Amino acid sequence: MAVFESVIDAIGNTPIVRLKRFAAPLKHNLWAKLEFLNPGGSVKDRIAKNMIEQAEREGKLKPGGWIVEATAGNTGIGLAMVAALKGYKLICIVSQKVSKDKVRLLERLGAEVVISPAGKKPGDPDHFISIAKRLTEERGAWFVDQFYNPDNAQVHYEVTGPEIWKQTDGKVDVIVAGAGTGGTLSGAGKYLKEKKPSVQAILADPVGSILADLYDGQTTTVGQYVIEGIGQDFIPGNFHSNVIDAAFRIIDEESVQAAYDLMKLEGVFAGSSSGCIAAAAAAYCKQLGGKGKNVLAILPDGGRGYMSTIYDDTWMSEKFPGKNLG
Ligand SMILES: Cc1ncc(COP(=O)(O)O)c(C=O)c1O
Numbered sequence: 001m002a003v004f005e006s007v008i009d010a011i012g013n014t015p016i017v018r019l020k021r022f023a024a025p026l027k028h029n030l031w032a033k034l035e036f037l038n039p040g041g042s043v044k045d046r047i048a049k050n051m052i053e054q055a056e057r058e059g060k061l062k063p064g065g066w067i068v069e070a071t072a073g074n075t076g077i078g079l080a081m082v083a084a085l086k087g088y089k090l091i092c093i094v095s096q097k098v099s100k101d102k103v104r105l106l107e108r109l110g111a112e113v114v115i116s117p118a119g120k121k122p123g124d125p126d127h128f129i130s131i132a133k134r135l136t137e138e139r140g141a142w143f144v145d146q147f148y149n150p151d152n153a154q155v156h157y158e159v160t161g162p163e164i165w166k167q168t169d170g171k172v173d174v175i176v177a178g179a180g181t182g183g184t185l186s187g188a189g190k191y192l193k194e195k196k197p198s199v200q201a202i203l204a205d206p207v208g209s210i211l212a213d214l215y216d217g218q219t220t221t222v223g224q225y226v227i228e229g230i231g232q233d234f235i236p237g238n239f240h241s242n243v244i245d246a247a248f249r250i251i252d253e254e255s256v257q258a259a260y261d262l263m264k265l266e267g268v269f270a271g272s273s274s275g276c277i278a279a280a281a282a283a284y285c286k287q288l289g290g291k292g293k294n295v296l297a298i299l300p301d302g303g304r305g306y307m308s309t310i311y312d313d314t315w316m317s318e319k320f321p322g323k324n325l326g
Contacts, residue, residue, distance in 0.1 A: 006085055011038055011045045012159055016167050016296065021265040022258075023282035027291035030281060032262075033164065036270060036302030040081040041074070043160075043184055043300045048078030050155035051144055052086070066091065066141035070116075070132040072180060072229040073102030074301055075146050080109035091135055093128045098228060099309045119224065122234045147181045148237035156187025164188060164296065165195055173293040176202040176281040177300075178230030178273045179211055182239025184298060189243040203247040204273075204280030206231040206255065211239065212247035226252045226310070226319055229300060230273045248280035255279055256310050257325050263303065272310050274299035 004010045014037045019030040035043035055061040067090045069079055076092035083090045090111040094103060096118040106113050114135070116128040124130060129147070136143040146152050164172055172192060177185040189201030205212040208223030209231030222233040235241070259275030262268040270278075274297075281297035288295075309315050316325065 007039045008049055008082055008085060011040075011049050012163060014038060014163075016164075017266075017268070019262075019266050019268075019278070019297075022261055022278060023285070026282065026285045028285040028288060028293040028295050030285060031168075031294060031296045032266075032268060032278065033296060033298045034268070034270075035298060035300050036274075038078075040078045041302055041305065042078065043298065044071075044074040045078040045081065046155050046160060047146060047152045047181075047183055048075060048082050050159075051146065051149050051151045052079065052082050052088070054151040055142055055144075061088065061142045064088065066139040067144060068132050068136045068139065068141040069093070069144040069146065070128040071146070073098045073106065073305065074229060075144070076106050076111060076113075077102065077109065079144065080106055080111045084110055091139070091141070093131045093135070095128055097226075099305055101305045101308055105305070146183070146238070150238070152181055152183035153187035153190075153238045153240065156184050157191045158187075160184065160298075161188040161191025161195075165192060168294060168296070170196065171294050172196075172199060172296050174200045174202060174281075174284065174288075174295040175298060176204055176277055176284060176295065177298040178204045178206075178277050179232065179236075179239055180229045180273075181236045182211075184300070186238055186240035186243050188298070190240065193243065200245045201243055202280065202284050203244050204230070204277040205247050205249055206276055207249050207251045209233070209249075211235070212249050214241050215244070215247040216249075227255050227272045227276050228306075228309075229271075230276060246284075248283050250276045250279045250283075253320060253323060253325060256316075256320075258282070259303070259306075259310060260326060262299075268299070269303040270299045271301040271303055271306050274301065275310075 038045040120127040255276035258279035
């Protein structure tokens with residue numbers, strides 16, 4: 001039995017499970033990497049640990065100092081977990097759209113939470129990154145900057161990619177992930193392609209995000225969507241477009257239905273971005289020729305953070321009037 005010195009050491013080595021009933025029948029093998037089994041509940045634990053430890057090594061973070069981050073919630077939760085253990089103070093700027101469950105958890109973990117208005121353009125003083133930069137100056141803090149901090153994609157290159165390679169015995173053919181910062185897909189994709197150049201890195205993108213424009217030549221007008229944590233209105237520095245081969249655009253209804261199906265057909269209780277990613281992985285399998293390829297969907301977080309959103313009937317009927325998803 002593996003025992004760890006702290007919760008930080010328990011980050012990573014998440015299981016991969018076969019999805020046999022979801023979107024069946026498929027000619028290819030669909031797998032899911034369950035990142036919600038990280039101790040803080042998401043893939044973001046990996047980058048929280050790495051970015052903090054790298055900042056410590058570089059002397060950017062002083063004992064007991066302030067950390068500031070703009071986050072869709074999960075990075076904040078990972079940072080709050082690591083900060084609690086290491087004695088740092090944390091402020092998270094989260095968009096209005098982020099679920100109450102995640103905000104409450106951040107506060108419980110000791111973070112100060114600032115809610116920023118949804119729908120603000122990058123550069124607007126009320127955009128969550130502008131607020132983060134302002135607070136960084138005011139508090140003499142270290143700004144984590146997950147969108148541009150190279151230690152984000154780097155940990156997926158050094159750890160997540162090798163983990164997938166080892167777990168699948170090198171049999172992985174395709175990875176499918178969403179991109180908030182782009183770190184997961186860029187880092188893991190780069191490593192796996194170096195090991196096996198035929199590996200495809202596929203982006204799952206909610207309709208309303210501009211990221212897929214880079215692959216299908218469309219010009220998207222930035223739109224609102226309910227899926228949290230993925231899709232973007234700018235190209236983050238950790239989004240390495242050359243690593244990514246293709247994108248699938250998924251509408252909200254399809255993402256939510258896929259999240260419900262993961263739960264009902266596979267017993268996998270995952271978040272809304274996981275629904276989007278699983279739907280994209282199934283769509284990719286359906287259009288891919290041949291058979292028996294190993295397609296791995298990286299599911300970023302679990303369903304508990306969405307009990308007041310996609311898993312709440314009242315919220316769903318307000319967001320999707322007349323639609324009977326289930
Ligand atoms: C729920 C959720 N899914 C997916 C992602 C995307 O991961 P990445 O930032 O590595 O692209 C994030 C983070 O932004 C997230 O919070």
